[in-house]
Amino acid sequence: MGRKPQDQTSRETLAREAGPVRRWLTGYFRRRVRDDDEVEDLVQDVFTRIVARDSEESVGHLGGYVLRTAASVLADRARRRAVRRSDLHVVLDTDRMGDDELDPERVLSGREDLHAVTAALLSLPERTRTVFVLRRLEGQRHADIARHLGISISAVEKHMVRAMRHLSAEMEKRDGA
Template identity: 60%
Template sequence: MTAKPLAEQAGPLREGLARYFRRRVPDPAEVDDLVQDVFARIAARDSAEPIGHLGGFVFQVAANVLADRGRRRFSRKADAHVPFEPDRHGDEDFDPYRLLAGKEDLRLAVEALLELPPRTRTIFVLHRLEGRKTREIATQLGISVSAVEKHMIRAMQHLSVIRKGRV
């Protein structure tokens, strides 16, 4: 008479595993996947050593699966993900007219930036695109904070006129 495979012996513990995961995982959709991971690990076990207490072994594997899930979620920053919302994120990403309009807007913006005097353009890029603080830009360029603010006003006025006039 042959012994049942370990995963088959652990089968009756399936419902207990599901309860274990339901109490510890907020998303009920993950429970079946986690139970399956436990059985996959048990089935992949290389050792032919007998297990003294099968229930304890299965729940130790379950604890390891849960810990691995936590590490994966942390390293992939799973809690920072935002669900896809068509109204917010748009569902026409590959609309050719939208792509063409975006490329045209970008071309006009670059053209408008290139029309600015070099120092004004540099200040605008440092502040708006690189996120530098006004005081930091003033120190870097050796000018006053007031001068940086005046360059920013000039750049914004120029870009708003260009946008209204061309787009």
């Protein structure tokens, strides 16, 4: 089945009120979104949803409908960000990280470092390694790790200290060799 066309009155109303609505939406999203680059995308998403709505009924109160749609777009954005954990993403600083081509020697050195860290991690006792991985790689809190493993928070802290000391000593041995 195809999409039902909107009635002409509804389209004319949308066209006539698009300018003020766009300005209002821009302000609405700027107050709620930190990234100005996203504001225009969100405004466009609202208009796309309004135009694509599958209904022959005209909108009774356009302002209320736009507000509900904008809130829905914002909620969808929040869900996407939560799923993608985009709040944890870090912008690549090319000044610090460099944007040079990868030097084969640097790649080899990086691989050797990775193998050394992996070997050092694998040489830890299993519980200490598990605590370290849950904390440093998974980002879990000490209390959550303690609850998950059935140990005290103090024990989690002691395992972390043991792991850090061991890894530091292993890396110092490697760098000194």
